[in-house]
């Protein structure tokens with residue numbers, strides 16, 4: 524599998540962190556008896572990795588680099604492998620990304636999963652290269668409107684079967700299938716569960732059982748509620764747990780821990796992804812944090828559920844779709860600037876791209892999503908305009924002042 528041809532050689536592995544401690548461990552701890560019950564799910568095979576059933580809970584992460592940046596992405600794969608990732612996800616949006624993945628595949632034996640957005644047809648070329656395909660039911664209605672969603676899924680499944688790939692049905696509160704949103708207005712959790720259940724039925728009818736489901740949101744309480752409801756409905760289906768856009772450590776770790784503690788202690792969750800906004804070279808932290816949470820739940824060490832009222836900054840963990848590498852710096856600067864508002868119940872969302880940024884900032888009081896040369900500012904669903912990376916912070920601050928004032932009355 525490994526080739527000697529190497530556009531990668533200039534990228535070293537300097538700076539990989541090896542320690543397995545949890546950064547900023549939250550206090551205080553509550554001690555309980557060991558709490559990692561048996562799970563009832565069936566086993567799923569993802570290349571060499573078995574998930575679900577009686578297998579240990581696996582841990583995964585995603586490359587934050589541009590997929591076409593071969594050196595950077597291979598370095599990111601190595602960083603995640605060194606941190607102990609069982610599975611590594613790569614975002615694919617174009618034919619050029621597929622070509623990049625072909626190159627990367629020559630350089631690594633890591634179990635890989637691709638994350639698809641609207642371009643589901645890329646599966647044809649991707650399936651031979653990876654062990655798992657993630658599709659989002661909320662993204663299958665955009666292209667080829669004359670085709671039914673079931674037909675598109677059948678097409679994906681055919682390729683998955685041919686190349687022995689597993690599938691993840693990845694439902695996100697921020698990008699729900701509009702049919703389910705209309706059916707359950709104001710109840711994202713029910714819409715999310717119904718959408719996941721519908722796709723499980725499609726795969727079941729096709730006779731395909733090598734699949735998992737994820738139900739994600741940036742609010743840990745929604746993640747808990749959605750996964751509990753789904754697990755009641757489909758106790759056989761393995762679950763991939765994650766809190767999207769959890770944000771910067773330590774808050775991002777705390778939000779994730781809240782959700783994972785509640786679910787893992789009830790036997791819900793077969794594989795985990797921790798999503799943190801951290802510099803590319805620190806991505807291994809996502810793996811270390813996930814393993815630490817599993818170990819703590821296993822040992823009965825729980826964090827008391829903190830009060831999440833007050834300032835809430837959500838930010839995506841970034842991925843190859845990030846439009847400007849200043850994104851992580853921007854998220855950090857927003858957090859620092861907004862500290863003066865920490866007593867107020869204000870949510871600020873900072874997202875890295877136009878793919879998920881516009882939708883996933885809708886529920887925040889103030890939202891930023893990055894474009895290559897400017898940042899889009901939103902107040903709820905309303906766009907307030909575009910600002911340069913230099914101008915966005917003062918502009919955000921004046922809007923934050925207005926929001927604080929309205930919350931003070």
Ligand code: SF4
Nearest residue numbers: 839842845875876879
């Ligand atoms: S918001 Fe965009 S850049 Fe951030 S993780 Fe999601 S897809 Fe990637």
